Amino acid sequence: MISVDEALAYILKHFKPLEPETVPLLEALDRVLTEDIVSDINVPPFNNSAMDGYAVRANDVVNASKERPITLRVIGEVAAGYTAQQSVEPGTAMRIMTGAPLPPGADAVVRFEETSEGTQPKGMRDRAAVQILKAVKPGDNVRNAGEDIRLGEVVFPKGTVIRPAEIGVLASLGKQFVSVHRRPRVAILATGDELVAVDEPIAPGKIRNSNEYTNAAAVLKAGGIPIRLGIARDNITDLTAKIRAGLDADADLFLTSAGVSVGDYDIVKDVLNAEGEMHFWQVRMKPGKPLAFGVLHGKKDVPLLGLPGNPVSAMISFEVFARRAILTMLGKTKFDRPTVRAVLTEDVQNDSQRRNFIRVYVERRAEGYVARSTGEQGSGILTSVARANGLLVVPENVTEVHAGEMVDIQLLDMPEW
Numbered sequence: 001m002i003s004v005d006e007a008l009a010y011i012l013k014h015f016k017p018l019e020p021e022t023v024p025l026l027e028a029l030d031r032v033l034t035e036d037i038v039s040d041i042n043v044p045p046f047n048n049s050a051m052d053g054y055a056v057r058a059n060d061v062v063n064a065s066k067e068r069p070i071t072l073r074v075i076g077e078v079a080a081g082y083t084a085q086q087s088v089e090p091g092t093a094m095r096i097m098t099g100a101p102l103p104p105g106a107d108a109v110v111r112f113e114e115t116s117e118g119t120q121p122k123g124m125r126d127r128a129a130v131q132i133l134k135a136v137k138p139g140d141n142v143r144n145a146g147e148d149i150r151l152g153e154v155v156f157p158k159g160t161v162i163r164p165a166e167i168g169v170l171a172s173l174g175k176q177f178v179s180v181h182r183r184p185r186v187a188i189l190a191t192g193d194e195l196v197a198v199d200e201p202i203a204p205g206k207i208r209n210s211n212e213y214t215n216a217a218a219v220l221k222a223g224g225i226p227i228r229l230g231i232a233r234d235n236i237t238d239l240t241a242k243i244r245a246g247l248d249a250d251a252d253l254f255l256t257s258a259g260v261s262v263g264d265y266d267i268v269k270d271v272l273n274a275e276g277e278m279h280f281w282q283v284r285m286k287p288g289k290p291l292a293f294g295v296l297h298g299k300k301d302v303p304l305l306g307l308p309g310n311p312v313s314a315m316i317s318f319e320v321f322a323r324r325a326i327l328t329m330l331g332k333t334k335f336d337r338p339t340v341r342a343v344l345t346e347d348v349q350n351d352s353q354r355r356n357f358i359r360v361y362v363e364r365r366a367e368g369y370v371a372r373s374t375g376e377q378g379s380g381i382l383t384s385v386a387r388a389n390g391l392l393v394v395p396e397n398v399t400e401v402h403a404g405e406m407v408d409i410q411l412l413d414m415p416e417w
């Protein structure tokens with residue numbers, strides 16, 4: 001048996017970030033930049049008002065207060081989207097709206113609330129003059145050109161993961177298209193004579209093909225493009241045909257499920273070996289002991305991960321190996337799930353001498369996080385994953401974790417809490 005870390009290191013050597021492609025801005029969400037983004041403008045592009053108020057020369061109003069207001073002549077008004085036609089000379093002010101460019105001559109803005117306009121009923125405003133009730137310093141209530149982003153600055157280096165905030169910044173720079181690593185295409189093939197498709201009735205001895213769906217959903221979550229090849233029967237002709245169909249579909253990664261453990265008819269092993277170079281491993285993990293990995297020879301070489309057939313094992317193996325491979329192809333360099341530290345509410349045994357991935361439910365209580373197992377942990381109990389929002393990873397050499405101990409829980413895809 002090889003260790004999880006050995007298997008992972010070997011597998012990840014076969015993956016690298018995929019080529020760049022240029023995509024419309026929104027399609028870059030959750031993807032990784034392949035170019036440095038350099039700003040060709042200042043953001044904001046000009047000094048502008050942070051408030052609705054009056055643009056003034058701070059020097060004119062250094063002594064202004066409620067008790068001793070200073071009166072300025074109002075020379076006009078500037079709204080967002082327009083520029084002032086006059087400059088603010090000593091003794092004058094210009095009405096200004098949030099986002100409007102600061103008129104020449106002005107160096108600060110006094111908020112309406114701190115002028116006579118703020119105290120007068122609407123419609124009664126004196127249009128010719130305003131009383132300033134508070135002193136301002138140069139720069140007060142002004143947003144300076146380039147205070148967010150400077151012309152020529154590297155705003156995002158290549159390798160940056162694009163989230164909504166990055167999308168917004170890129171939009172403000174006028175980037176309609178950006179260059180990101182393309183998404184990996186992941187071929188998904190279920191194998192087994194016992195499988196029926198989701199829309200078929202169950203017949204004696206048959207079960208539904210759930211692995212195709214969990215795998216496809218997990219591929220989507222990780223950022224890949226699933227290519228669903230359906231079910232291959234346990235015979236050489238059908239398996240070979242479906243494997244070749246996946247290679248013809250330009251897959252970057254091939255995922256199969258089942259047929260890689262010891263008790264099988266070995267047809268999957270024979271076909272995979274005929275189509276490429278494969279390793280059939282027993283990995284020191286629970287669930288997910290059987291795992292195949294190798295490279296298929298199509299038009300190009302395509303790495304194949306042969307996941308176990310048991311639905312829970314397939315999911316955990318995906319989580320540990322396939323997910324990281326997909327993230328690597330997307331150009332991501334961080335793979336670890338966020339963790340929380342929680343109190344375990346029950347004893348957990350691990351006599352397997354394998355790394356044990358216990359499905360748990362974490363809850364936030366007043367006293368902190370608590371985690372409990374989601375019950376029966378058999379590798380066929382897919383609802384044990386469905387009920388879980390986290391994984392407790394018990395190391396190979398730890399035989400028991402006791403109730404009351406603090407443990408790290410890896411958070412899985414989960415709804416907000």
Ligand code: AMP
Binds near residue numbers: 190194195
């Ligand atoms: P195997 O790896 O072929 O020995 O399969 C292990 C277990 O996983 C068996 O109980 C299979 O019936 C089950 N299994 C295999 N493929 C799937 C699948 N696509 N969906 C759900 N269960 C499966």
Ligand code: MG
Binds near residue numbers: 191258264
């Ligand atoms: Mg089988």
